[in-house]
Amino acid sequence: MSDTDAVVRVDHPAEGIARIALHKPEKRNAFDPAMRAAVAAVFERVLGDDAVKVIIFTGSGGVFSAGGDVASMGTETELTGSRRMAGNHAFCRMLYRSDKPIIAAVEGFCVGAGAGLALLSDVIIAGEGAAIGFPFVKLGLAPDYGIAFTLPQRAGIGVAKMLAFTGRIVKAGEARALGLFDQVVPDSDVQAAALALAEEMRAQSAHGIALTKRLFQNAPISFESSLDLERTAQTLGMVSADHKEGVAAFKEKRKPRFS
Numbered sequence: 295m296s297d298t299d300a301v302v303r304v305d306h307p308a309e310g311i312a313r314i315a316l317h318k319p320e321k322r323n324a325f326d327p328a329m330r331a332a333v334a335a336v337f338e339r340v341l342g343d344d345a346v347k348v349i350i351f352t353g354s355g356g357v358f359s360a361g362g363d364v365a366s367m368g369t370e371t372e373l374t375g376s377r378r379m380a381g382n383h384a385f386c387r388m389l390y391r392s393d394k395p396i397i398a399a400v401e402g403f404c405v406g407a408g409a410g411l412a413l414l415s416d417v418i419i420a421g422e423g424a425a426i427g428f429p430f431v432k433l434g435l436a437p438d439y440g441i442a443f444t445l446p447q448r449a450g451i452g453v454a455k456m457l458a459f460t461g462r463i464v465k466a467g468e469a470r471a472l473g474l475f476d477q478v479v480p481d482s483d484v485q486a487a488a489l490a491l492a493e494e495m496r497a498q499s500a501h502g503i504a505l506t507k508r509l510f511q512n513a514p515i516s517f518e519s520s521l522d523l524e525r526t527a528q529t530l531g532m533v534s535a536d537h538k539e540g541v542a543a544f545k546e547k548r549k550p551r552f553s
Contacts, residue, residue, distance in 0.1 A: 301329050302336045303354060307489050310347040310496045312340045313399075320353030325407045327378055334385045341392055347500050348492040349392075351415055352399040352485070353408075358424070361406020364433070379438065386440045389414040390511065395495050395505035397490035400424045401481060405463060410439025413448065416507070419476070419488045420466050421481035426474055427463035448473045449527035499536035499552045
């Protein structure tokens, strides 16, 4: 077993679906640069696998992630801190710019860097016992992992500031009401619910989903810029094999067989 395999687990619960699990249960899947590098390597491999259409991102041991490993903090210089952030940001870009949909299946704590990773996913399904928060100020830090962008997108700037300025941890019900979680299910059903959604996405056109993600990834932009991007994406869709198959399937009253 490699070092990567030791802290990240990958399985394929159904055809075309990969599940990537943070696996450091003794530290509640806390993140440090070594673990981030291992997870990034796994994501790079899975994102490059044409057989994988949808990714489920989760954590082992009933916890998504307790955030950054505080034990690894407090010794950075300006140079090493900048290098650490550069590695974090390369990983953030990989997740956010992914053509493949990523579903975060959240159980237990999802805080700090862990919350940032969940927000970089496309959809978040959480258990009733899950909790999310951004307690960076409690360590004299500002949010990282793209949170200053993704959190206001989901919850609005006022809620984002309230949560970031207080470091408050909110439980699943409140998080769902604030828009942080998209679906809340019993704890025992989190993985099954994520898999069901992944299978629904897998049945669609991967090309169509990739084009749609491009539209959402570039928001918020001006209305005119959005229409320009929409024209490009929709034109690419119109000339694709998947579009022709989708139209044929509709006319023939059958399920599409996308390439």
